[in-house]
Amino acid sequence: MIFDCQRGKCGLCAVGIIETDGQIDHRDVFFSEEEKHENKRMCACVSRLASGKAVIDTGYRI
Known part of the structure; x- marks a missing residue:
């Protein structure tokens, strides 16, 4: 995971x-x-x- 701000400000x-x-x-x-x-x-x-499940796009491709 690429992150920089750790506050949800930059979108990385x-x-x-x-x-x-x-x-x-x-x-x-x-x-x-x-x-x-x-x-x-x-x-x-x-x-x-907050509830349920989600499938996220990890960007990983075979």
Whole structure:
């Protein structure tokens, strides 16, 4: 995981969310409120799942 600020300000730790059946607790200030409601990305250094499961895009490709 690439991170720098560890406060959700820079977006370096942002990961793509492929699918989720839960609620994401967005604690960052990087994404707008609209982007947070879309639940397509999250700042992994500060944001968490409040419930359910999620599949994130790790960027790893075979």
